[in-house]
Amino acid sequence: MSALIETEKLTRVLPETVPVTLVKDITLAINEREFVAVTGPSGSGKSSLLYLLGLLDRPTAGTLRIGGRDTEPMNERERARTRLSMLGFVFQFHFLLPEFTARENVEIPMRKLGRLARPQMRERAGELLSSLGLGEHLDKRPDQLSGGQRQRVAVARSLANDPPLILADEPTGSLDSKSSEQVFAILENLVRERGKTVVAVTHDLDMAARMDRRFHIVDGKIG
Amino acid sequence: MPLIFDIAITHIAGRGRQTLVAVIGVAVGVGFSIAMAALMQGGQDDFVRQLVDTMPHVDITDEQRTARRQPAEDAFATVAISGLRPRDDRRGIINPTAATSWLESWIPGRFATSLKTQGVIRYSSREVGAAIIGIEPERESGVSPIVGNFVEGSFSALSAGGNNVLIGDTMASRLGAGFGDTITAVSSEGLTRNFKIAGLFHTGTTARDEGEAYVLLKNAQILSARPNAINEIRIKLNDPNRAPAVAQRAEAELGYKAVAWQEANESILEALVVRNVIMYTVVGAIMLVAGFGIYNIISTITHEKARDIAIMKSLGFPESDMRRLFLLEGVVIGAAGSVLGGLLGVSMTYALSLVRFEIAATGQEMTQLPIAWSLMHYVIASAFALGSAAVAGYLPARRAARLNPVEIIRGAS
Numbered sequence: 001m002s003a004l005i006e007t008e009k010l011t012r013v014l015p016e017t018v019p020v021t022l023v024k025d026i027t028l029a030i031n032e033r034e035f036v037a038v039t040g041p042s043g044s045g046k047s048s049l050l051y052l053l054g055l056l057d058r059p060t061a062g063t064l065r066i067g068g069r070d071t072e073p074m075n076e077r078e079r080a081r082t083r084l085s086m087l088g089f090v091f092q093f094h095f096l097l098p099e100f101t102a103r104e105n106v107e108i109p110m111r112k113l114g115r116l117a118r119p120q121m122r123e124r125a126g127e128l129l130s131s132l133g134l135g136e137h138l139d140k141r142p143d144q145l146s147g148g149q150r151q152r153v154a155v156a157r158s159l160a161n162d163p164p165l166i167l168a169d170e171p172t173g174s175l176d177s178k179s180s181e182q183v184f185a186i187l188e189n190l191v192r193e194r195g196k197t198v199v200a201v202t203h204d205l206d207m208a209a210r211m212d213r214r215f216h217i218v219d220g221k222i223g
Numbered sequence: 224m225p226l227i228f229d230i231a232i233t234h235i236a237g238r239g240r241q242t243l244v245a246v247i248g249v250a251v252g253v254g255f256s257i258a259m260a261a262l263m264q265g266g267q268d269d270f271v272r273q274l275v276d277t278m279p280h281v282d283i284t285d286e287q288r289t290a291r292r293q294p295a296e297d298a299f300a301t302v303a304i305s306g307l308r309p310r311d312d313r314r315g316i317i318n319p320t321a322a323t324s325w326l327e328s329w330i331p332g333r334f335a336t337s338l339k340t341q342g343v344i345r346y347s348s349r350e351v352g353a354a355i356i357g358i359e360p361e362r363e364s365g366v367s368p369i370v371g372n373f374v375e376g377s378f379s380a381l382s383a384g385g386n387n388v389l390i391g392d393t394m395a396s397r398l399g400a401g402f403g404d405t406i407t408a409v410s411s412e413g414l415t416r417n418f419k420i421a422g423l424f425h426t427g428t429t430a431r432d433e434g435e436a437y438v439l440l441k442n443a444q445i446l447s448a449r450p451n452a453i454n455e456i457r458i459k460l461n462d463p464n465r466a467p468a469v470a471q472r473a474e475a476e477l478g479y480k481a482v483a484w485q486e487a488n489e490s491i492l493e494a495l496v497v498r499n500v501i502m503y504t505v506v507g508a509i510m511l512v513a514g515f516g517i518y519n520i521i522s523t524i525t526h527e528k529a530r531d532i533a534i535m536k537s538l539g540f541p542e543s544d545m546r547r548l549f550l551l552e553g554v555v556i557g558a559a560g561s562v563l564g565g566l567l568g569v570s571m572t573y574a575l576s577l578v579r580f581e582i583a584a585t586g587q588e589m590t591q592l593p594i595a596w597s598l599m600h601y602v603i604a605s606a607f608a609l610g611s612a613a614v615a616g617y618l619p620a621r622r623a624a625r626l627n628p629v630e631i632i633r634g635a636s
Binding site: 054057076082085091100109169 | 233531
């Protein structure tokens with residue numbers, strides 16, 4: 001297996017009056033088709049690491065390669081393009097656009113990328129949502145769905161452009177145990193059946209134990 | 224529908240009431256600007272039209288722009304000549320037949336020659352100072368402002384020959400004379416001649432109605448003791464805008480002062496330009512106020528949609544898309560306001576065109592508001608609206624584009 005993500009001494013320091021170190025000297029490699037947990041206490045830098053890996057934030061030192069490509073020289077537009085085509089995000093809260101239906105929310109990344117024709121986008125969005133058990137809720141807006149359903153829509157949206165890497169920040173953090181289990185099963189299925197790489201930040205150590213690998217972060221460093 | 228446009232429409236439709244207020248703000252601005260421009264342009268056009276209709280487009284008189292050089296100045300190389308007693312030339316356009324033939328060969332319009340002399344009109348014991356103008360009726364009918372403005376008698380009465388005179392109704396009432404009465408004209412040379420009033424005109428121009436008396440050219444020449452003389456050539460052009468060029472050519476060839484209507488009314492035309500500047504400044508101010516309304520709503524949307532901005536950025540929308548999105552929202556509001564404002568402008572302009580009233584106190588009559596229907600008013604008002612909407616949308620859009628998604632996601636988590 002080849003490394004999909006590689007970091008070397010990745011560091012992020014907030015330039016405050018007293019500089020705050022969020023992530024320090026993290027060196028790791030995550031392969032394709034891996035199901036990886038990032039664990040650690042609150043404020044340890046788990047989410048900060050995920051935002052760096054997802055190109056939402058820039059490191060102050062170190063290197064990050066995604067798909068073998070160094071992200072340092074990328075400008076804002078290239079980083080956005082990489083997020084669009086190679087990465088899928090699932091956050092603790094669903095973060096769906098409230099005015100759009102479930103299907104439209106899933107279509108948005110596809111429309112932005114523009115690889116498919118509109119009817120194909122519509123069909124793919126329907127298939128993705130149906131595969132996650134939301135076939136009867138395609139035309140409902142987020143406020144008409146339960147928490148678990150919204151999170152599943154968010155997972156479907158993260159898969160819209162068929163990215164190789166899914167980054168999940170506490171994907172089950174706001175769900176009840178039944179919904180959490182459903183979402184976990186979906187993420188695991190993405191790795192096992194669809195060949196995706198999933199990196200999930202989680203507090204749930206039992207859940208983390210069921211993943212392929214675990215990185216434990218303490219004070220911004222891998223412990 | 225393009226994605227960004229789709230999202231923009233969804234955003235502003237989701238804030239129906241505020242959007243409506245902003246759109247109405249722009250529409251009222253555009254509508255009033257259009258109506259005001261129609262009224263002001265109409266007033267200006269009407270004013271210029273009256274100006275152009277009531278005066279010759281080019282007026283050639285027996286004056287010269289600069290003092291003629293004395294023969295002694297040409298004959299001797301001197302620094303200064305003093306004590307000269309210039310010959311007292313007879314006034315008038317020299318060799319009028321040649322001048323009129325030359326004008327006839329190229330003037331794109333009509334012209335009339337005349338002899339104007341100052342004098343007094345007497346009737347009974349009353350006297351009125353007047354310009355006694357000798358004309359050739361056939362030529363005059365093509366340029367004269369009085370031809371179609373007779374309240375009694377007609378212009379053609381002059382063509383019948385004899386000692387007839389045409390005067391304004393105001394002069395007649397000041398003299399106490401009426402149609403058919405015989406008045407006495409006294410020229411500045413001291414000569415007198417009786418004329419029968421063959422027509423009373425009313426042009427609405429006080430100076431003309433009160434101070435001009437038209438007689439045959441021949442009679443005016445006798446009255447002023449200047450046989451065969453003329454001292455004015457008045458030209459009406461098919462295209463009044465060509466007057467400066469025609470005046471320049473005529474002056475260069477004939478050597479007499481030729482004044483185009485634009486030159487004669489330079490200060491008035493300048494005042495009209497200033498008026499237009501003031502008008503468009505007011506339009507700009509109205510649109511600025513409307514722009515604040517748009518700024519307010521776009522600013523509110525970007526504030527409320529901060530989380531959506533973070534989501535879209537995390538999905539892979541670059542900053543330029545965020546800028547375009549909110550700029551587009553401003554422009555959509557501006558465009559909707561422009562369309563609505565255009566309809567409002569049409570309605571208000573139409574309503575103004577229906578207003579009718581009468582002012583006849585000073586001889587200047589006006590029975591309805593002068594209105595100019597011009598597509599340019601709509602284009603300018605809409606351009607102002609879209610411009611201010613774009614600026615109003617751009618400022619919050621730029622701020623939205625710079626939002627750091629991580630801070631927002633952390634804040635929401």
